[in-house]
Amino acid sequence: MKIPELPFTTIDWEAVAPTRHAGESGFALWRSLNIGDIRVRVVEYSPGYVADHWCDRGHIIYVLEGELISELKDGRSSVLTKGMGYQVSDFGDAAHRSSTKTGAKLFIVD
Numbered sequence: 001m002k003i004p005e006l007p008f009t010t011i012d013w014e015a016v017a018p019t020r021h022a023g024e025s026g027f028a029l030w031r032s033l034n035i036g037d038i039r040v041r042v043v044e045y046s047p048g049y050v051a052d053h054w055c056d057r058g059h060i061i062y063v064l065e066g067e068l069i070s071e072l073k074d075g076r077s078s079v080l081t082k083g084m085g086y087q088v089s090d091f092g093d094a095a096h097r098s099s100t101k102t103g104a105k106l107f108i109v110d
Contacts, residue, residue, distance in 0.1 A: 066102055073094045
């Protein structure tokens, strides 16, 4: 990852208007900042959220609140709670998708 030229910038995530993204069930609210090819987000998943697709994009994810289930297409899965995270490169492993029973709030760089 190469961060393009950028002055020191602060962000009030609560002031960033969320966009709503429907899942297979539930929904996600994204508060996004795009810096060149890098996307930085605070994402909130509703209780019962299941992503509507398998993803091959690389991510760095940190769980701020709640519980996240990260399922890989090859059958593996991990449960992540507050303070945990994961990272994977573009096409770095089996495709993955997120879900949560109780809801979750994440900080994501991709």
